Amino acid sequence: MTLIDTHAHLFLEEFNADLESASARAAQEGVEKILMPNLDSSSIEAMLATEQKNASCLPMIGIHPCYVKENFEEELSLIESRISTHKFYAVGEAGLDLYWDKTFWKEQQEAFRFQVQLAKKHKLPLSIHCREAVEEAIEIVSNEHDSDLKGVFHCFSGNGEQARRIIEMNFCLGIGGVLTFKNSGLDKALAGVSLDALVLETDAPYLAPAPHRGKRNEPAYLILIAQRLADIYKIPVSEVADITTQNAKRLFAL
Numbered sequence: 001m002t003l004i005d006t007h008a009h010l011f012l013e014e015f016n017a018d019l020e021s022a023s024a025r026a027a028q029e030g031v032e033k034i035l036m037p038n039l040d041s042s043s044i045e046a047m048l049a050t051e052q053k054n055a056s057c058l059p060m061i062g063i064h065p066c067y068v069k070e071n072f073e074e075e076l077s078l079i080e081s082r083i084s085t086h087k088f089y090a091v092g093e094a095g096l097d098l099y100w101d102k103t104f105w106k107e108q109q110e111a112f113r114f115q116v117q118l119a120k121k122h123k124l125p126l127s128i129h130c131r132e133a134v135e136e137a138i139e140i141v142s143n144e145h146d147s148d149l150k151g152v153f154h155c156f157s158g159n160g161e162q163a164r165r166i167i168e169m170n171f172c173l174g175i176g177g178v179l180t181f182k183n184s185g186l187d188k189a190l191a192g193v194s195l196d197a198l199v200l201e202t203d204a205p206y207l208a209p210a211p212h213r214g215k216r217n218e219p220a221y222l223i224l225i226a227q228r229l230a231d232i233y234k235i236p237v238s239e240v241a242d243i244t245t246q247n248a249k250r251l252f253a254l
Helices: 019-028 041-053 072-082 105-122 134-144 160-168 219-233 237-252
Strands: 003-005 031-036 057-059 091-097 126-131 151-153 171-175 198-200
Touching (some): 003 198, 003 237, 019 041, 031 041, 031 219, 041 072, 072 105, 091 105, 105 126, 105 134, 126 134, 134 160, 198 237, 219 237
Parallel strands (some): 003 031, 031 057, 091 126, 126 151
């Protein structure tokens, strides 16, 4: 059984002490590839160093909305200059965040639009962060959408109607540990959603699935998310793994 973690920050300090063993545990659980979303220009070198240490870790390039500050135009310029110097598998983690800080909301939107256009220009998928901003992210993607634009709404937390609109734009839903949380309601939002529209993710070191909630997350726990999906869809976990892995390979051209 093969799995792909489409969103994990293995380059962060939380993995400094045990990156090799965490990677080994993931491999033991069948996690074949791990997509790493970037944060801003300062995290690129650590991310690429992690790729060098572990060939299963694949980098993205972008600026996280929570890292969008006064100098966002300079940051975007640096990101754009790096995109042709190395093989990146997506633009991201890009998007919007109305949960942590609204100070740079206008700048977040500008940075997101720029990265949507960057993804189209380089024909790369887009990894979208949209905490407390699903509707706003859908609107921007819809306005910029064309046949070259595809990607994933990472850590999807919207409702069934939003899921339908996202899928109609040729985007996938990123499903992570929240699915295992009691009363998350995500299972209801997925009612009627085909597995063909889903990819799996951990968002490690964040959002560990039950029974590890509140602890450091890691890609080895991806199997717990796959198992919860199998329970919801009433199919074998091997089928969930097969379908979501093929979805990820197609989306990220693996």
